[in-house]
Amino acid sequence: MYPIISKEQLNPTVARMVIHAPLVARKAQVGQFIILRAGERSKRMPFTVSDVDRELGTVAIIYQVVGAGTMELDQLQAGQSLHDFVGPLGTPSELEGLKKVCIVGGGVGCAIAYPAAKALHRMGATVHSIIGFRSWDLVILEEQFRQVSDRLRVMTDDGSHGEKGLVTNALQEWLEAGERYDQVITIGPLAMMKFVAATTRPFGVKTVVSMNSIMVDGTGMCGGCRVTVDGQTRFACVDGPDFDGHLINFDEAIARSRMYLPFEQHAREDACRLFQKEIR
Numbered sequence: 001m002y003p004i005i006s007k008e009q010l011n012p013t014v015a016r017m018v019i020h021a022p023l024v025a026r027k028a029q030v031g032q033f034i035i036l037r038a039g040e041r042s043k044r045m046p047f048t049v050s051d052v053d054r055e056l057g058t059v060a061i062i063y064q065v066v067g068a069g070t071m072e073l074d075q076l077q078a079g080q081s082l083h084d085f086v087g088p089l090g091t092p093s094e095l096e097g098l099k100k101v102c103i104v105g106g107g108v109g110c111a112i113a114y115p116a117a118k119a120l121h122r123m124g125a126t127v128h129s130i131i132g133f134r135s136w137d138l139v140i141l142e143e144q145f146r147q148v149s150d151r152l153r154v155m156t157d158d159g160s161h162g163e164k165g166l167v168t169n170a171l172q173e174w175l176e177a178g179e180r181y182d183q184v185i186t187i188g189p190l191a192m193m194k195f196v197a198a199t200t201r202p203f204g205v206k207t208v209v210s211m212n213s214i215m216v217d218g219t220g221m222c223g224g225c226r227v228t229v230d231g232q233t234r235f236a237c238v239d240g241p242d243f244d245g246h247l248i249n250f251d252e253a254i255a256r257s258r259m260y261l262p263f264e265q266h267a268r269e270d271a272c273r274l275f276q277k278e279i280r
């Protein structure tokens with residue numbers, strides 16, 4: 001069993017949970033993920049490691065309540081325990097040698113983008129960050145990003161916080177203004193990452209995307225995270241989750257991610273009845 005040390009609500013549907021898992025904390029690196037099960041009969045869910053404290057032996061994850069599995073996880077509070085917490089899994093992000101990087105995070109993807117920004121800042125790299133949300137009430141980790149970024153832009157679709165616009169608007173402006181990056185790292189919805197990659201392509205900036213959002217079992221067995229990279233089939237959970245965004249077939253990945261929507265909707269309705277809770 002893995003005790004939950006703390007749980008903090010970051011916005012109405014996103015929470016940060018810190019779990020005591022010393023063996024995972026000892027080894028986890030930026031970009032890797034864990035698989036957890038809330039209870040013995042719960043489904044397995046992959047989450048990217050958001051932070052680790054090797055001294056305390058804790059691992060933080062940030063999750064959004066979007067379906068039945070995360071609703072069940074969200075029922076647990078500090079002092080209770082997770083049944084399973086396995087990892088670290090996946091290939092760590094390759095950050096060594098990067099001198100100037102632009103981090104582009106969207107929504108809850110900012111939770112995964114932040115550790116990369118923090119690690120690069122610690123390594124002495126220049127970090128420019130752009131984080132985007134639908135509206136002010138969904139903003140997360142703004143202060144944390146500010147502390148590790150040389151430049152930061154906060155974008156909201158409706159202009160209710162920061163600047164009105166998309167993350168790609170800000171990125172385009174910086175690139176057109178002459179900013180040159182060793183790499184752009186982007187993590188968020190598939191459609192957002194697709195357009196970030198399209199924005200950087202004409203400028204020839206290497207763009208790394210995280211395909212963690214399409215994982216199911218995280219073991220290389222279910223095939224749920226299959227993605228076509230440069231015409232080759234790859235699995236996000238064992239070959240990634242980081243890939244060259246200019247080589248990903250995003251249209252295929254987006255179409256495949258929609259296949260699960262009816263099943264997820266059904267499970268979510270059951271879970272809503274069970275937990276008598278509404279999710280947005």
Ligand code: FES
Pocket residue numbers: 214215216217218219220221222223224225226235236237238
């Ligand atoms: S998540 Fe199942 S094969 Fe990768």
